[in-house]
Amino acid sequence: MLPGPTNVPNRVMRAMLAPIINHRSDDFVELYSDVVDKTQQVFQTQNDIVALSASGTGAVEAGVINLIKKDDKVIIPVNGEFSNRLSQLIAGQGANVIKLETPPGQNATFDQVKEAFDNNKDIKAFYVVHNETSTGTMVNYLDKVSDLTSRNDSFYVVDSVSLLGGTELPVDKWNIDVCMTGAQKAIAAPPGISPISVSPKAKKYMIENPPPTMYFNLARYFHYYEESKHTPFTPALPLLYAYREALEIILEEGLESVFKRHKTCSDALYSGLSAIGLTPFAKEEDRSISIVALNYLEGLQDKIFRDTLAKKFKVLVAGGFGDLKGKVFRVGCMGEVSPYHVMRTISAISSTLAMMGYDTDAQAGLKTAEEKLKDL
């Protein structure tokens, strides 16, 4: 139940055992074209796709350095470790970063974003972290942002590393120019492949203004793909096979059903864990459906709690990040998450709390969760 890397189904793990092929062969063309096609289906886009052999941060960096140049004006909401990293990356290019800062656990509102656009008519791009893994918040107004970016034809970039594949994010319908994710979160593949989608407008810009880099120069990937459906550099082949299999599993289940399963499981986790006496960290309307962050009870020791949960019940959850270390713990709710995972996690957490001397109402927690899970 980690907030990524998540459990990987056996079918996906086994896909890695395909023999190592020549990445300049027809076999590779078949594999990579299929990866691109299935990624487009999950991203709900016709845009170009590049599946980078790197972790999510690699795709995020590619989404910045291919678009942002010195003195460009960029708006970005910041309320946690990953949005902070993204804003550092943008600032690192010499850009003029307008940060919309809110306390951890709380998002900038759409009105605040709109106000920033009203006050900065010359912005080049709007960047946003869809799901802030460090605090368990999720932005709920991504569908409305292109009304703002379309005003001056600025770029709309979404870092959905820890959520894409787990909730509605129709890239074309919402006019997202660049969208990045990682294979090891809601897609439930092993870490190491990070796909990115690029709109025709952003692609044109990237080709005309290549960055002083090679590995993350997306123009190079477009060129190789158009010429031969190859990648410019030797890709992480076993991980590409696994990633393709994970996409196939999502498409077999159907996007609507996958999204509903994520939503229902997180509803059940929030309400079930609240019923046993825990409180969610994030503000109610901003709560993530893939990362359930919870405040520690008074006096509860992070390390002892998580070690007990892991050793006695084999349930892994993550601690807090940065300033929130020791104050919250985070339960991943993505990928192959199911009612079984939800019930077992609530049961194991309440048992661990009981073992540590806390009075918890396990029955209330399990009943509440079961009620929510009826929707599935």
Added chain:
Amino acid sequence: MLPGPTNVPNRVMRAMLAPIINHRSDDFVELYSDVVDKTQQVFQTQNDIVALSASGTGAVEAGVINLIKKDDKVIIPVNGEFSNRLSQLIAGQGANVIKLETPPGQNATFDQVKEAFDNNKDIKAFYVVHNETSTGTMVNYLDKVSDLTSRNDSFYVVDSVSLLGGTELPVDKWNIDVCMTGAQKAIAAPPGISPISVSPKAKKYMIENPPPTMYFNLARYFHYYEESKHTPFTPALPLLYAYREALEIILEEGLESVFKRHKTCSDALYSGLSAIGLTPFAKEEDRSISIVALNYLEGLQDKIFRDTLAKKFKVLVAGGFGDLKGKVFRVGCMGEVSPYHVMRTISAISSTLAMMGYDTDAQAGLKTAEEKLKDL
């Protein structure tokens, strides 16, 4: 018999099936510390190691952007696709690049390198591609370069992506500041992990002068490793397990034995394939021991030859790169390469040539190779 990715032993493939762990856990500390330790043994160094989740080009890029700044003066021999890419990367940082260009298949001599140092006393770094995969050449004087770089304390950087682990390259003994390789060549792991070693002098420079990047900012990796033996970003876990297993296999066999096996097998391939009537592309003294590049016989069609070899005999070799497309083919001789691979490859190539109507002396080829292989 590809020039990378190479065959991966089953033991290494199966290592990828280890369950996905938390990359912020004690289990990960154990895995990654072991990866670092074994990499140091194969690099023959006490220097810091970073195992990047990226292909070889990623490590090469890291070896450039962390050291080279605008207007730095850099010497680099260039004689093929990969040395050309490296020089482009260096030039991309705004450096003043002194290219020692030689025709493909032929290296700059040590005297030419020495002359360049004599004429440029203010150089910041010397970069060299150890083994030029595109043409099958290998530089034989890496042991002597530090006599030159030590004159003005410049940096000595070796891109050994397609050879490290297959031949003698003692990083500490030869005073190499930064050395990069890829897991999918002589180390015989799947592609996607690329280790890099960094000397204390280079490390100090990198920490004091971080590049405007995140994913390839090595200072960030040093910091995480020192603090917790973690990596800053989610690593490609299954590939790290595989890479560790591949290093373990090399260390079990022993470096000396691995190097001798590579040398003997490539000697046998060069002499055996010459005996059946083919000619090596590279100049004799510059020939690579991991990539055997051969000229096509008059009228021999690249695609038909390689397709026949692959379909009838299941032996995969690579075509030429760039300008050499259709003119040469390349046989990989690395990783788990053995007398069996050598004999089978010579047999399959001579049979394919015979099927295509060429008069070849298979018997001479096999006898010559067998003679060489007696050394093993």
